[in-house]
Amino acid sequence: MFNNAMGLILADNKKISLGELSNPRALSAMPFGGRYRIIDFMLSNMVNSGVKNVGLLTYNKYKSLMDHTGTGGAWSLDRKNDGLHILPPYVNSEATNISSDEELTGVIDFLRQSRTPYVIVAGANVILNTTFDSFIKSHEESGADISVMYNRDGTKFGNPSYILDIDDDGFVRDMLYNPAKATSPKCSLGILCLRRDLLIDILARQMAHGQSHFGIHSIVKMFDEFKVHGFEYSGVVLRINSVQSYFNASMSLLTDSVRNDLFWSGKPIYTKVKDEAPTLYFDNAEMSDSIVSDGCRIYGKVESSVIFRSVTIAKNTTIKNCVIMQDVHISENCHLENVILDKNAFVRPGVRLVGHPDYPIVIGKGAGI
Amino acid sequence: MGVYIFTWSVLRQALIEDEANPNSNNDFGKNIVPNLLAQGKKLCAYRFSGYWKDVGTISSLWETNMDILDKPEEINLVDRSWKIFSRNPVKPSHFIGSGAKVKNSALTDGCRIFGDVEHSVLSESVIVEKGAIVKDCVLMPGVVVKEGAHLERCVIDQGTVIGKNVQAGSFVEGEGPYTNHKICSEGICVFERGLTIKEGAVIPKNSMIDSDLEVPEDCKIIESKFRA
Numbered sequence: 001m002f003n004n005a006m007g008l009i010l011a012d013n014k015k016i017s018l019g020e021l022s023n024p025r026a027l028s029a030m031p032f033g034g035r036y037r038i039i040d041f042m043l044s045n046m047v048n049s050g051v052k053n054v055g056l057l058t059y060n061k062y063k064s065l066m067d068h069t070g071t072g073g074a075w076s077l078d079r080k081n082d083g084l085h086i087l088p089p090y091v092n093s094e095a096t097n098i099s100s101d102e103e104l105t106g107v108i109d110f111l112r113q114s115r116t117p118y119v120i121v122a123g124a125n126v127i128l129n130t131t132f133d134s135f136i137k138s139h140e141e142s143g144a145d146i147s148v149m150y151n152r153d154g155t156k157f158g159n160p161s162y163i164l165d166i167d168d169d170g171f172v173r174d175m176l177y178n179p180a181k182a183t184s185p186k187c188s189l190g191i192l193c194l195r196r197d198l199l200i201d202i203l204a205r206q207m208a209h210g211q212s213h214f215g216i217h218s219i220v221k222m223f224d225e226f227k228v229h230g231f232e233y234s235g236v237v238l239r240i241n242s243v244q245s246y247f248n249a250s251m252s253l254l255t256d257s258v259r260n261d262l263f264w265s266g267k268p269i270y271t272k273v274k275d276e277a278p279t280l281y282f283d284n285a286e287m288s289d290s291i292v293s294d295g296c297r298i299y300g301k302v303e304s305s306v307i308f309r310s311v312t313i314a315k316n317t318t319i320k321n322c323v324i325m326q327d328v329h330i331s332e333n334c335h336l337e338n339v340i341l342d343k344n345a346f347v348r349p350g351v352r353l354v355g356h357p358d359y360p361i362v363i364g365k366g367a368g369i
Numbered sequence: 370m371g372v373y374i375f376t377w378s379v380l381r382q383a384l385i386e387d388e389a390n391p392n393s394n395n396d397f398g399k400n401i402v403p404n405l406l407a408q409g410k411k412l413c414a415y416r417f418s419g420y421w422k423d424v425g426t427i428s429s430l431w432e433t434n435m436d437i438l439d440k441p442e443e444i445n446l447v448d449r450s451w452k453i454f455s456r457n458p459v460k461p462s463h464f465i466g467s468g469a470k471v472k473n474s475a476l477t478d479g480c481r482i483f484g485d486v487e488h489s490v491l492s493e494s495v496i497v498e499k500g501a502i503v504k505d506c507v508l509m510p511g512v513v514v515k516e517g518a519h520l521e522r523c524v525i526d527q528g529t530v531i532g533k534n535v536q537a538g539s540f541v542e543g544e545g546p547y548t549n550h551k552i553c554s555e556g557i558c559v560f561e562r563g564l565t566i567k568e569g570a571v572i573p574k575n576s577m578i579d580s581d582l583e584v585p586e587d588c589k590i591i592e593s594k595f596r597a
Contacts, residue, residue, distance in 0.1 A: 034462030035478070254464075263461040273457035277446030278477040278490070280438070287471045293462040294477055295447060307462075310447070 005118035005136060006082075006196065007046040007054040008107070010214060011039065011065055013124050015160045018243050020364040021342055025064035028056075028124035030240065031325050031343070033253055033262075034293040034308055037068050038240060040271045041127045041262075043084075046120065047075045048267045049131040053082035055110045057214060059089050059103060068272055075270045085110055103214050104207045111200050119199050123190035123216055127238040127249065129262045129269060132193070135231050139193040142170065144229030147193040148220050151232060154185035157239035162188040162217050164230055172228040175220055186230065189237060190216045198226075236261035247340060247360045250306045250323045254289050276309050284315055293326075300330075314349075321357060339363060370421055373397065379410065420444045428554045431524055434490040434507045437475050458493045458510070468499060484514065492527075501531075505539070509562070522555070522574070526562035528595060537572035546584040549577035563595035 012026040021030065028039035039056070046054050054077060058065060065086070071077075072084030087106045111119065118139070120132050139147040148164070155161045155178075164186045165174035176183065202219060211218075220228055236258050238249035252258045263269065276295035281287065286301040295310035300317035307313075308325045314332040323340045330336065331349040338355035341347070342365040351369050355361035363369060375383075383401050387393050393400045406412055420443040424430040436444050446453060460479030465471055470485040479494035484501035492510040497503055502519045511528040514520060518531045521538035525531070539556025553559055556574035560566070564580060570590035572578065580594050 036461075259461070259464065268459040269461070270459055275452050275454045275457060277453065278437075278475040279463070280441055281471050281474050281476065283473055285472060287465040287469060289465070289467040291462045291464050292476070297447070 006114045006116045007051045008121045011056045011058045026061050029065040034291045036271050042122050043075050044269045055085045055087050057087045074272050119196045121192040125240045138231050142229040145226035147229045149189040149191040149231050149233050150186045152185040153187045155182045157245050158241050166230045172223045523558045525560040528563045529560045530565040532566050532568035534569045539574045541573045543573040545573045546588045547576040552577050565592040567592045
């Protein structure tokens, strides 16, 4: 635990679209793993590291995110000093639209108000359970200006990927964006550690050059000018870069090693609490290899699936390799395979939907089938 | 049902009088209400029509848990307009492994099921290992049922670990040192919190596993007790 760093989470990523799934919400507000949103992991990592001041940088579609975080109570970030800050685009009164989003103004103000020497900056698309103690320690010991976390995933999670070329002393000497052929498996996690005043300087300079968008990797790219050190992370990392990688990441939770690393390593992942009743399994329920959240009613057969809260699966219905989000209702005599159903979707009796594991079917929020 | 509404001043007076009476049991149902009736006070009954149950005995506590499974429409826990609020454990959603069977049961966050669970109510973070059978049971938070154990009609308090191949509950005939007809009935076995039950222990129906009970050395089934 340390108390010399603040956190900054980029709650969305303009380079990543999950199609219909990311229409209603920022990437970090994407439901994941039954009862979580993607952001819960990074927020918990920060809190479990002792960070008490966290900014969430958003630019649009932040309603869902704000519904979820509230005042940060679930993460003990509802504090009088510091705590959770949602940083929507800074729009001055003369602006007529948000397209000229001045993200950086708000961030710089937020950074200036803090007193901690370091900032941990993280993106919205990585899921891992860690604390940043050794990351910060390595940053201090390396004498680097900027440290970046990476692992050896290479390009296996698809684009966008940032491949790092790291020298023998651990310093970054090149970075490749979406390379056709990866020269190294070292892939950035988009998690940085740097001095707060350096981050303010970099952002102020970017603003002066007319940039308005915060890009984590535009900072890593400054390896010519600053000493950028790589820090290897060896635990489980899931990257959400596309519908496919979201689906694969969800399915990988059914593997013991992934689940144990993310959920049972002694560092809790906090999320908004809902006071749901337990899930009820009825007479003919058949369950296998699945994650199920509270408040569900299961009458049918479920295999290798991730079921969120308050889902109903009626009798004679078979669910296989599906991700079924909160409040979905699936009626009798259905067969669903390789399908992602967003919140509140309704499937009428007798529907048969079969996607391919490499190309799941996506049913949007609130859709009726 | 033990739910009353009093006129404040009447109750205050009745309590003062009751306190002054050395023969009183200081009980609402036995003393306060009968005394008020005897004084000729106006007493109205309200007929409650929803689900209710007194859970003051082991068998009624067990039965009420089973009602969650058998009468889900009566004891409706999923009414969003009338949620039952509780402490929410910080645990992931429950996981049901590939060899597991779960039927007619209620499961909640943090549970990990690899064995057979039938007609049982499991609290948060219960683990049922491969080959274990849990039937008609009430398992409280953090209970672990090890490989090959077979439990029927067991009510197990928080954090107790049932060792491998333990046989316990209503299907085990006979009597043992822990048999307790005063507390247990209908074959129900009760386990104290924080115990670790020895591998292969056989526990007959109507047993109350209490670590304070003195039993002969060769009958000991408690391996250890967790003390907070």
